Amino acid sequence: MAAANKNEAHDDHEWGLCKDCEYWQIEPKAKVADGTLGLCIHDELEHFNLRVSGQSGCNHFKPGEPKRAEGSSEAPPRAAAVH
Numbered sequence: 001m002a003a004a005n006k007n008e009a010h011d012d013h014e015w016g017l018c019k020d021c022e023y024w025q026i027e028p029k030a031k032v033a034d035g036t037l038g039l040c041i042h043d044e045l046e047h048f049n050l051r052v053s054g055q056s057g058c059n060h061f062k063p064g065e066p067k068r069a070e071g072s073s074e075a076p077p078r079a080a081a082v083h
């Protein structure tokens with residue numbers, strides 16, 4: 001029998017990398033790369049003002065192109081989410 005998974009509620013979501021996720025928001029001219037920093041604009045994570053690199057990831061991943069806005073990579077990010 002498998003051990004209890006405290007993340008069970010998220011098991012129906014796909015885990016993936018920020019650089020391949022449509023909720024990743026980066027600077028207007030930034031490269032889509034492992035070391036690029038950007039803001040996560042997922043509806044459930046946006047209020048954390050979470051700055052993540054291209055090689056970060058989570059199980060709210062959705063494949064797509066990153067959004068772009070000035071200030072997305074600052075610490076803390078100052079860009080508004082582009083939806």
Ligand code: SF4
Binds near residue numbers: 016
């Ligand atoms: S933290 Fe998760 S939802 Fe946010 S950009 Fe990265 S993979 Fe997407």
